[in-house]
Amino acid sequence: MILVETNNSRKIAFEILKKVFKNKSFSNILLNDVSKLQISDKFKNLIFAIVHGTITNKILIDQVSRKLIDPKKTNIDIQILLWMSIYQIRFLKTIPQYAVVNESVMIAKTVNHKFSGLLNACLKKVINNEEELFNFSSLAETEKICIENSFPRNLFNLIEKGYGFDIAKKVAIDSNKKPVISFRINTLKVNEENFFIKNSEEYQLKKTDIKSCYISKKAIVKSEAYNNGEITIQDPASILVANILKPTKGSKVLDMCSAPGGKLTHLSMIMENTGNITGYEISENKIKLIKQNIDRLNCKNIQLICGDATLIDEKENYDFILLDAPCSGFGVLKRKPEIKINNIDLKSINNIVDIQKKLLETAYHNLKSKGTMVYSTCTINPYENQNQIKQFTKKYKDIKIIEEKQLFGFEMNTDGFYICKMIKE
Numbered sequence: 001m002i003l004v005e006t007n008n009s010r011k012i013a014f015e016i017l018k019k020v021f022k023n024k025s026f027s028n029i030l031l032n033d034v035s036k037l038q039i040s041d042k043f044k045n046l047i048f049a050i051v052h053g054t055i056t057n058k059i060l061i062d063q064v065s066r067k068l069i070d071p072k073k074t075n076i077d078i079q080i081l082l083w084m085s086i087y088q089i090r091f092l093k094t095i096p097q098y099a100v101v102n103e104s105v106m107i108a109k110t111v112n113h114k115f116s117g118l119l120n121a122c123l124k125k126v127i128n129n130e131e132e133l134f135n136f137s138s139l140a141e142t143e144k145i146c147i148e149n150s151f152p153r154n155l156f157n158l159i160e161k162g163y164g165f166d167i168a169k170k171v172a173i174d175s176n177k178k179p180v181i182s183f184r185i186n187t188l189k190v191n192e193e194n195f196f197i198k199n200s201e202e203y204q205l206k207k208t209d210i211k212s213c214y215i216s217k218k219a220i221v222k223s224e225a226y227n228n229g230e231i232t233i234q235d236p237a238s239i240l241v242a243n244i245l246k247p248t249k250g251s252k253v254l255d256m257c258s259a260p261g262g263k264l265t266h267l268s269m270i271m272e273n274t275g276n277i278t279g280y281e282i283s284e285n286k287i288k289l290i291k292q293n294i295d296r297l298n299c300k301n302i303q304l305i306c307g308d309a310t311l312i313d314e315k316e317n318y319d320f321i322l323l324d325a326p327c328s329g330f331g332v333l334k335r336k337p338e339i340k341i342n343n344i345d346l347k348s349i350n351n352i353v354d355i356q357k358k359l360l361e362t363a364y365h366n367l368k369s370k371g372t373m374v375y376s377t378c379t380i381n382p383y384e385n386q387n388q389i390k391q392f393t394k395k396y397k398d399i400k401i402i403e404e405k406q407l408f409g410f411e412m413n414t415d416g417f418y419i420c421k422m423i424k425e
Helices: 009-023 027-035 041-056 058-065 076-091 097-111 113-128 141-148 153-163 165-174 192-203 236-245 262-270 284-296 346-366 386-395
Strands: 181-185 213-216 231-233 252-255 276-281 302-306 318-324 367-377 399-407 417-424
Touching (some): 009 027, 009 041, 009 097, 041 076, 141 153, 181 192, 181 262, 236 399, 262 284, 276 284, 318 346
Parallel strands (some): 252 276, 318 367
Antiparallel strands (some): 181 213
16 A cells, blocks of 8 residues: 655655566556545546556657666666656646656655756756657657557567558557546446436436447546446447347356456346356456446346366357457557556467467357357457467367457557357357
């Protein structure tokens, strides 16, 4: 837990960023602690902006800082402080520049007094030569795109190889966009039209082309509607997954990887609490969260099992199967910018591909003849998506693809998602 002596937003942001960059901590967990602090929303919003913005733009601001310092000779804490200060000068234009410099120099003195002068000189150079320092026009096009959008080069190469240069470029640019606040209206608790009419003005709601999915202009997660289960926060692409599977009322359904429960509870809603849904989740820690969502949303037809879904052995027992498989997560860069700054390990991706393969095998054996299944991931990686399904349908000739979608995220400002609907003939 973060200790607060004063309402010093930058000091708190600095402490969080040190944990993210040095210990590979997750900013969303640390920022969740910030949301519980007894400080004003103004200070909280600044902390969120600095932390999220510095991580999202880290590759760019690190390249700028290298024009000012030698990273090998500069204390890592001072580098982190420099990154967050450069971010504020470049991207938070409503904040007076002198305030950024003054507070950063004060923090630098608490780290190492001898570096405070260096930091002061660097930030003044950024203020006086901003456009020149942020100019990377002399670089080759791919390098320029990756630096300007703080996008990892090896991830760009992976996407380019699978989907072409233009797609990779659009994904890189889109990765810095602020994600929308989207949610699903839970028709087990409330009438969709009535909810929209009642809350439209307060939250400036907007309907989407995706069934039951709405966009809010204001934060809605702490609303009464959320607490009493009338809505649940979910990305539009994630909502699309259960809509595409579309299990019928009274059917027998398996959700193989259920956490955090958004798609699982959506299946329950589509089936109007009829039939039976078995939800598997391997992580015991996540079971509690899924149960909370099930109870909050009033889902009555779900049986939750903590176990390894690759070991499910109920031959041809299910009418519908959802396999929302573990994946590399390259589709959620806007929500989890740490993915950009952590080294992309191709070996660990190969391990994920093997797990997906095992899960698909299990799904096949447990799906009834004439049954329907959906395989989905929140990634933009052909090896986990199109290639995976190509191999699967090659092995099992009675599996036929009905619908296949690759969302990259830039189309409607959603997460990147792959969704494939198949039938067992």
